[in-house]
Amino acid sequence: MDRRKFLKGSAILSGLLTLSPSDLWSFGKNSETSGTGKAKNIIFMVSDGMSLGTLSMADLYSRNILGKGSNWFNLYHEKKVTRALMDTASASSIVTDSAAASSAFGGGIRVKNGTLNMGANGEKHLPIWQQYKKAGKKAGCVTSVTITHATPAGFCVNSSRRNAEPQIVEMYADLELDVLLGGGDEFFNPSKREDKKDLYSVYRQKGYRILKTQNDLKEIRKGEKLLGIFNTGALPYSIDRAHLQEFKNTPTLAEMAHTAIHQMKDHPEGFVLQVEAGKVDWAAHANDVAALIHDQLAFDEAVKTAIDFAEKDGNTLVIITTDHGNANPGTIYGTEATKNFNSISDYQYTNEYILNKIQKEHSVKDIKDWIYEANKIVLNDEEAKHMLSFYNGLEKEEEGLYNYKKLPFKLYSDIQKSRNSVGWISMDHSGDYVEVAAYGPGNELLQPFIKNTDLHDLMLKACLI
Incomplete structure (x- = not known):
């Protein structure tokens, strides 16, 4: 081992250990950008x-x-x-x-x-x-x-x-x-x-x-x-x-x-x-x-x-x-995590706008077509039927702050999660x-x-x- 390199490294380490937590936090900070006065x-x-x-x-x-x-x-x-x-x-x-x-x-x-x-x-x-x-x-x-x-x-x-x-x-x-x-x-x-x-x-x-x-x-x-x-x-x-x-x-x-x-x-x-x-x-x-x-x-x-x-x-x-x-x-681990996350770039509107456009008179096909147009997500029939059930009063209305029209935000975000690899702990x-x-x-x-x-x-x- 090169003794001079070892001693130099030891000196740097001992210097770091003498710094306060505050100094450690800002270690490497460009002093020219620090506020003064x-x-x-x-x-x-x-x-x-x-x-x-x-x-x-x-x-x-x-x-x-x-x-x-x-x-x-x-x-x-x-x-x-x-x-x-x-x-x-x-x-x-x-x-x-x-x-x-x-x-x-x-x-x-x-x-x-x-x-x-x-x-x-x-x-x-x-x-x-x-x-x-x-x-x-x-x-x-x-x-x-x-x-x-x-x-x-x-x-x-x-x-x-x-x-x-x-x-x-x-x-x-x-x-x-x-x-x-x-x-x-x-x-x-x-x-x-x-x-x-x-x-x-x-x-x-x-x-x-x-x-x-x-x-x-x-x-x-x-x-x-x-x-x-x-x-x-x-x-x-x-x-x-x-x-x-x-x-x-x-x-x-x-x-x-x-x-x-x-x-x-x-x-x-x-x-x-x-x-x-x-x-x-x-x-x-x-x-x-x-x-x-x-x-x-x-x-x-x-x-x-x-x-x-x-x-x-x-x-x-x-x-x-x-x-x-x-x-x-946050993003969720998986072999397709990057591709799934990047698919969010295909989303054209908020979920609020998308869900407000769905009416109880719509068919399963109508919903599948609209979701694909809005998010490039291909729903299966069961997912489309589940969404439609909210508009037909067959499912309990969702609550939530700022959800004035009781839209199925949670249901739809769960559908998106299976495609975009983004999860949530709550609302x-x-x-x-x-x-x-x-x-x-x-x-x-x-x-x-x-x-x-x-x-x-x-x-x-x-x-x-």
Whole structure:
């Protein structure tokens, strides 16, 4: 044995053993990308309900089908970010909902599931975007679901009920947040609200430009406050937007994020922005693999938008994470696993769209033809008959969050599983630890293992207030 090589290797090993866990976590990190000093801006990005399997499958699909790695994983490969695992529990459970999770980020405390920044005794914890607004910064939220949904609301308001969305709209108006982009026309439109209040008029009186379509994003003027409401309910899933003409004039998450950043970036005191891919969570609740992967990739494009800006700006902290896992999807071992997974590229629509098109009057052949057209899946007669039995009332209706029409999501995902080698543990949230990445000034504050409330403290330490 070469004694000099042995001694050199021993010295390296002993040096590694003297490092703290934090040092080991960031070992090999490019020091040029480490944050230093204080951030002027924050972009906080949440892929709602993103289990690690979701992140992994989106990267795998991107590499196998699109021929490129995902933007999130490229940040790891290029050592541009610090990275952590995060415990997502709420005050009432090891498995959180989005309201309690967002309150951990926004209010800095763990609250019971279903509440927004409200303590056990009714005490209100000041949401972080309000803190930054009072300090002179601009503040905004962007989401692919309703703008009043739990994740954006957790950064902005206090409420004992996350479902109080008609009231949250009015709270936003009082706060005069600078940019609000997402869905939820039913909470602004007097013809759809129970109290008949015209919240669009309220926002107009406060100086907001109202946006309704993708084309409207081209008409904004610098310095305007923006309220963009692009759908009743949530925005369409990304895969349906790509293939259905009726959704072509709906902006992507990346387009909305770009609009929000550029509307606020020149403010002398800086800005804070939350960007949420809310329908990743909805897709996981439905065990809908095509919806899940394509909305995660839409989030990934928004990540690129944020990082591209932050790299040029030099004063922006970008935090990329999720609020909790959901359904823990993943690829399953087998001789045809790769081929089966890649077959997802043949899927043209979400399961929601596919199943909504089936009617009880359809024949077995009709269903087999439609499923082949939509997913290139060849059903056998028994599978087609089983699906049809749901529409004829012969099977018990499926429940599930966001399954408003009681569609047979579980049945159909099981059929897909036998062809695409993707499995699910449930149709609901999970308590697994999740990924966090941070780029820019203050990213050095991110420790290897954190609680969700730690991100609240990190933002306040990293960004001037």
